Amino acid sequence: xxxxxxxxxxxxxxxxxxxxxxxxxxxxxxxxxxxxxxxxxxxxxxxxxxxxxxxxxxxxxxxxxxxxxxxxxxxxxxxxxxxxxxxxxxxxxxxxxxxxxxxxxxxxxxxxxxxxxxxxxxxxxxxxxxxxxxxxxxxxxxxxxxxxxxxxxxxxxxxxxxxxxxxxxxxxxxxxxxxxxxxxxxxx
Amino acid sequence: xxxxxxxxxxxxxxxxxxxxxxxxxxxxxxxxxxxxxxxxxxxxxxxxxxxxxxxxxxxxxxxxxxxxxxxxxxxxxxxxxxxxxxxxxxxxxxxxxxxxxxxxxxxxxxxxxxxxxxxxxxxxxxxxxxxxxxxxxxxxxxxxxxxxxxxxxxxxxxxxxxxxxxxxxxxxxxxxxxxxxxxxxxxxxxxxxxxxxxxxxxxxxxxxxxxxxxxxxxxxxxxxxxxxxxxxxxxxxxxxxxxxxxxxxxxxxxxxxxxxxxxxxxxxxxxxxxxxxxxxxxxxxxxxxxxxxxxxxxxxxxxxxxxxxxxxxxxxxxxxxxxxxxxxxxxxxxxxxxxxxxxxxxxxxxxxxxxxxxxxxxxxxxxxxxxxxxxxxxxxxxxxxxxxxxxxxxxxxxxxxxxxxxxxxxxxxxxxxxxxxxxxxxxxxxxxxxxxxxxxxxxxxxxxxxxxxxxxxxxxxxxxxxxxxxxxxxxxxxxxxxxx
Numbered sequence: 124x125x126x127x128x129x130x131x132x133x134x135x136x137x138x139x140x141x142x143x144x145x146x147x148x149x150x151x152x153x154x155x156x157x158x159x160x161x162x163x164x165x166x167x168x169x170x171x172x173x174x175x176x177x178x179x180x181x182x183x184x185x186x187x188x189x190x191x192x193x194x195x196x197x198x199x200x201x202x203x204x205x206x207x208x209x210x211x212x213x214x215x216x217x218x219x220x221x222x223x224x225x226x227x228x229x230x231x232x233x234x235x236x237x238x239x240x241x242x243x244x245x246x247x248x249x250x251x252x253x254x255x256x257x258x259x260x261x262x263x264x265x266x267x268x269x270x271x272x273x274x275x276x277x278x279x280x281x282x283x284x285x286x287x288x289x290x291x292x293x294x295x296x297x298x299x300x301x302x303x304x305x306x307x308x309x310x311x
Numbered sequence: 312x313x314x315x316x317x318x319x320x321x322x323x324x325x326x327x328x329x330x331x332x333x334x335x336x337x338x339x340x341x342x343x344x345x346x347x348x349x350x351x352x353x354x355x356x357x358x359x360x361x362x363x364x365x366x367x368x369x370x371x372x373x374x375x376x377x378x379x380x381x382x383x384x385x386x387x388x389x390x391x392x393x394x395x396x397x398x399x400x401x402x403x404x405x406x407x408x409x410x411x412x413x414x415x416x417x418x419x420x421x422x423x424x425x426x427x428x429x430x431x432x433x434x435x436x437x438x439x440x441x442x443x444x445x446x447x448x449x450x451x452x453x454x455x456x457x458x459x460x461x462x463x464x465x466x467x468x469x470x471x472x473x474x475x476x477x478x479x480x481x482x483x484x485x486x487x488x489x490x491x492x493x494x495x496x497x498x499x500x501x502x503x504x505x506x507x508x509x510x511x512x513x514x515x516x517x518x519x520x521x522x523x524x525x526x527x528x529x530x531x532x533x534x535x536x537x538x539x540x541x542x543x544x545x546x547x548x549x550x551x552x553x554x555x556x557x558x559x560x561x562x563x564x565x566x567x568x569x570x571x572x573x574x575x576x577x578x579x580x581x582x583x584x585x586x587x588x589x590x591x592x593x594x595x596x597x598x599x600x601x602x603x604x605x606x607x608x609x610x611x612x613x614x615x616x617x618x619x620x621x622x623x624x625x626x627x628x629x630x631x632x633x634x635x636x637x638x639x640x641x642x643x644x645x646x647x648x649x650x651x652x653x654x655x656x657x658x659x660x661x662x663x664x665x666x667x668x669x670x671x672x673x674x675x676x677x678x679x680x681x682x683x684x685x686x687x688x689x690x691x692x693x694x695x696x697x698x699x700x701x702x703x704x705x706x707x708x709x710x711x712x713x714x715x716x717x718x719x720x721x722x723x724x725x726x727x728x729x730x731x732x733x734x735x736x737x738x739x740x741x742x743x744x745x746x747x748x749x750x751x752x753x754x755x756x757x758x759x760x761x762x763x764x765x766x767x768x769x770x771x772x773x774x775x776x777x778x779x780x781x782x783x784x785x786x787x788x789x790x791x792x793x794x795x
Contacts (some may be wrong), residue, residue, distance in 0.1 A: 135761040249390045249765075251403060255423035256390070256429060258763060287763040 376770025396775030494645025527636030550619030636685020
């Protein structure tokens with residue numbers, strides 16, 4: 124089963140949430156941001172080149188122009204490879220654990236897996252972020268020493284930063300699975 | 312943070328299942344969304360802090376939604392929840408001097424506006440004139456068209472340079488504030504004069520003490536000796552210099568006299584000097600900084616409470632002491648004469664000689680046994696000032712303010728220019744216009760519709776309201792619930 128809904132992020136940008144229900148114990152949530160638009164790319168390139176040309180007319184050194192070309196190219200490569208995340212996926216399987224994948228615009232993927240034994244809970248939290256106060260979803264990890272303590276808080280959907288309505292959607296599904304897992308693990 | 316240490320998932324799942332409207336108190340017709348702003352809040356300790364906390368708790372009990380905004384204290388930043396779902400924002404703003412934040416009048420606008428919008432705040436209640444953040448919040452709230460209330464907790468002079476400057480700033484800040492609350496009539500008089508206000512918009516609502524926290528315990532004190540207790544910060548304003556004159560004089564006269572001094576501050580050195588010079592190590596005990604919960608244990612050890620403040624708007628300390636059943640000797644400054652009836656307090660001029668006379672009178676009364684027993688004093692005092700009463704009266708101010716109109720921009724500018732003198736008026740009118748433009752810019756950057764509405768913890772639709780109604784309020788009200 125798959126469905127797609129559109130939400131917005133904390134800055135008002137558009138986000139698409141795809142939910143795939145493979146089975147009652149396994150769900151996947153996929154948040155995709157819009158791809159890099161041609162307009163913003165052109166705008167940034169134009170400003171860098173215009174600035175370089177302005178400097179060139181001042182000091183008449185053609186090195187500046189070639190440097191500007193390299194900077195734009197390298198900057199674009201670096202941005203696509205290390206910064207711009209197109210898609211963030213949260214896969215939750217009740218007997219195994221939670222896997223978070225972020226795919227960069229260049230195609231690079233980075234994956235984190237947390238096994239179920241370590242997961243204490245999934246909650247929505249509030250934080251002050253830049254000049255905003257935002258809600259975010261996070262996974263609480265159990266403290267191996269102290270059974271009731273929390274050793275770490277792992278934020279989910281760090282780059283797309285969806286708004287509360289989207290988070291509640293994901294939160295409810297996660298809680299359903301966690302509850303399912305608890306009932307199955309207590310009754311063998 | 313949203314999760315409590317013991318059961319992290321619980322609070323939120325409770326928040327998500329919206330509380331049914333049946334659980335809201337039915338006797339209230341209108342409730343307010345109140346935002347308390349001050350630089351001073353727990354974990355910092357003092358009168359303003361406990362005032363904000365207790366008032367908020369009582370307002371929550373009466374069905375209002377209350378949040379508190381303060382600046383970050385060390386590692387304590389972000390959002391925390393205290394008892395009964397009282398939400399506190401610890402904003403990461405730079406602290407400049409004496410726990411007061413630096414002000415540029417603009418840099419706090421984005422965050423404060425975001426909070427006011429997401430919490431749907433209707434009334435901004437700022438506390439303490441020393442707090443830069445409180446004034447900033449008033450300024451921004453007026454720009455945003457929200458109702459404003461200000462509580463003044465301190466008295467000022469008129470003569471020295473710093474007072475003149477603060478008074479000018481206060482004039483600017485209060486000239487277009489909807490309502491002002493003072494803690495005593497002396498304080499009202501002072502504020503009206505300082506800020507050139509219309510006295511009709513100034514109300515007097517005194518502070519209160521929690522009588523259950525300050526109960527007498529006559530068995531804790533030794534009747535063979537006489538103990539004088541002093542609990543105050545050891546700073547100039549609290550008259551520590553007077554205390555250093557009183558100690559040797561009385562200790563020579565009465566060999567059975569002991570002093571217990573609680574509190575910390577820059578003037579502690581002079582007390583230590585006095586103790587050293589007159590060899591009073593066994594008779595003058597300096598306890599250092601006290602936590603609020605320990606104050607009662609110190610108070611009940613004594614027979615007489617001494618307050619040497621040089622300026623004081625209300626003075627909670629003498630009220631707490633009287634509630635513990637001590638005979639109070641105090642300087643006659645500020646609002647102190649209003650606090651207690653004459654038979655419970657001995658008032659003196661703020662000089663060593665007069666205070667010594669007052670103390671001698673108290674010692675004589677104690678020796679002759681004409682003082683009423685502590686239990687009687689406590690029973691009388693506990694009826695005087697309660698937080699519930701304070702909250703009720705504050706609520707009336709909110710009710711009145713909420714129907715008033717906020718000044719529109721052009722009238723606000725007129726008021727600033729006509730009220731604050733030609734130069735200051737124009738400067739601040741210009742700043743108000745700049746602030747307004749900044750707000751327009753922020754609204755363009757992040758429109759109100761993009762800001763998530765926060766889930767209420769308190770108030771008519773509060774997620775905690777239901778939970779507290781069936782969980783009896785515990786006696787340890789000072790305890791801050793463990794949050795992570």
